[in-house]
Amino acid sequence: MFNGCSVHCSSVDMLLPPDEEKDPEVIPEDSSLLTLRIRKKALERREETIIVDRACRQETLAYEMESHAIGKRPDNPVDLVEEGELLLTLNIFYPVIFQKHKDHKPYQTVLVLGSQKLTELRDSISCVSDLQIGGEFSNQPDQAPEHISKDLYKSAFFYFEGIFYNDKRYPECRDLSRTIIEWSESHDRGYGNLQSAKMEDYTFNDLSLRIGFPYLFCHQGNCEHIIIITDIRLIHHDDCLDRNLYPLLIKKHWLCTRKCFVCKMYTARWVTNKDSLAPEDPCFFCDVCFRMLHYDAEGNKLGEFLAYPYVDPGIFN
C-alpha cells in the first residue's frame, strides 16, 4: 500500500544541502531562517568591533577540558567501561565566600562511573586546603614541602541522604562525622537518624541519590565542598570508555592568581609578615625571588621576617 522504499535509499540525502552550499562557515545570503539572520548580524557586529578574532585562553581551555577524553579507549581491554554502566555528572563547589563570587560559585565538573568507589572520587578532588603547609619556615625554607596537610590529615567524609561516608582507609583517619552526629542526637534537633559508614565500602551504584540536591564533601576538618549531582545517564559509545581516566574532570574553575611582588610574573609561593625587607605586610613572593631576597648564597637568613608557605587558590588553573 505504502511505498516506504523511497525513504530507505536516501533519507539523509533528502535533507542534505546541494553541493554549492557546503561551506559551513558561510551563511547563505538569502536565507529565510530567522536564526541565521540574527546570527549573521551578530557576526557582522563582531567583525566590526573585534581586533583579533580567535578563541581566548579560557575558551580554548574549556573546550580542551570538555573534549579531551571523548571517544578514548583503554589499551588494556580489561579497563573497558561496559555497556549499561552509569555515568554521573557531579559539580563540586569550592568553599569560596568572596564577594565577587556571590552569584556564581566556582566549581569543577567531574564525571564518575556508577561502579566506582566513593574513595576514587575523594582522591580525585583537588583542593588547595590539601596542599596547605602549616607553620613558620623562615629558618628552614627547604623543609616546608614535608608538611603538606594532605599527608598529615587524611580524614574526610561525604554526606549523602542522611549517611556520612567516612574515609577509614588509613589507621590515622578519624571519624569526622562523629561530632556532628553526637551534636544532632544530643538535643534531638530534628535531623533524624544520622548514620555513618565507611567510604571505601560503597560505590555510587550502592547509593540512592537525588539529582540537584546539595550534598557535602568535607575534608581537612572543616573544608566543606557542596556536591551536586547534575546528571545521571547510561554510558554512550562516544564517551571515554577507559575506566582509568575516571573520575574525569571536564570543567574547572579559573581563579585569579596572586603574583609575586618582585617579579610580578610567577604565582606567589611564600607570604611574609613583619618583613623588614618588604614594602607591604603581608607580602607575597615566588620561590626564586623569595630566596634571592631573604637569604645569602649560603642560605643564611637576612633580616627579620616570618615566612609562611602560601598556596594560591589558582594553582590548579
Added chain:
Amino acid sequence: MRGVRREGGRGGGMCSVPGLQADCEALLGAFQEADTVRFERFAELWRERRFHAIFYGRIRALERNKFTKKTLELVQQYFLPPYAFQIRVGALYLLYGLYSTQLCQPKQKIRIALKDWPEVQRFQQDLIESQHYDAAYIFRKLRVARAFHFTAMPKLLNYRTKKKIQENEFKEEFKDPSNRVNSLITNDVLEELMNIHDHYQKMKCVISADKSQPDKALSLIKDEFVVNLKDITLEHQEWQQKRMKLFLNAKDADEIPNREEEGTSLASEGSERANALAKIKYRSYSAVAEASKSRRHRQVKLESSDSGSDYGKSQSRSRKNSKRPQAARNRGSAEIQGEMRTMKETLTRHVGMPVITEEETSDEEEVPLPKRKKRR
C-alpha cells in the same frame, strides 16, 4: 588584546539561540498545515527552508557544541506529549535532520529521560501499528546511529542566578487537544459513576418506607449529578475545540478566506462527534457494563490501526490521525489504571452491583440538548 578578551566573555551569548524556536515552529507549523506525516513532504519543507544551514556561520567548537545541544533540547520537547501526533512525527523528522546535519564532532546527542522513554516506545509502537513505516524507519535510524543519551532527567541541570531563567512557551496549536479534564473523566469513569449512582439510588429505595422511591430524608446528593458532570465535560470539550479553531482562524484569516467555512464545518463535525459519543455512552449504560469494558479498549485499538491503514489524503483522515495519540494515551492510562480497574471490577462483582435499566435514560438524553441550544 581587549577585543580577544571581550570575545571570550561573550562565549555564553549563544545560549538561548535567538530565533531558533521561531524557525522550528515555522517548519513544524508548515508540516502541520500540510496535513500529512510523510517524510517525503517533510524533506520538501526542510529543503525549501534550507534548514541544514541552521548550523552554519563562523562558530567555534565550544560554542557550536553548546548551540547544537540547545537546538536538540528545544526540538526534543515537541517530540513528547502534550503535542499532537502529527507534530510529534514532525519533531521526530526534525530531530533526525538536525542530528544528521549537525557539524559537531562527535555528534551531540538527543537526551531522552527515563520517564519519557515508555512514552517514546509507545509512540514507536503506534507508528508501526498504524503503518507509518517512514516515521518508524527514521526513529530506528536514530536508534541505530546511537543518537540518544538515556538520562535520568530531561535536561542537564544548570545553576544560574534567578534573573536569567525564563520559561519557554510553546505553541498552543501544536498541542494535542486532549487534556487533564478528558483524561480524568473518561467514559469508563462516567460509567462507573453512573453504576454507583444507580446502585446508591436503589439501596436508598430498599431502606425507604416506600420501596419505589427513596425517602426525602435520604436525598443527600443531587439526582442528576452524573448527567451534569457529563454535560460539563462535553461543554468543556466543545469550548476547547472552539478555542483551537479561533487560534487557527486568527492565524490564517487573511491567507485563505474559505478556511473559515472549513472551520465551521469542522466545528459541526466536532460537536457531531460529541453527540455521537454521548449517544454511545448512553446506549452502553443500558447494556451490561462488565462485558463491554474489556472489549471497548480493543475497539479503540482496532479503530486506530484502521484509520492508519487507509491512506487517503482527505481532511478527515488527517483529523483521525491527529486524534490517535489521544486514543493511545487513553490506552496508556488504561494500562496504568488497569490494576485499579480490575480491582474495582472484582469489587463491583463482589457487591453484586446490578446494572439497572430505568426510565432515567430517556429523560437524560433530553437534558443535555436544550442546554447546548442555549449556548449556540
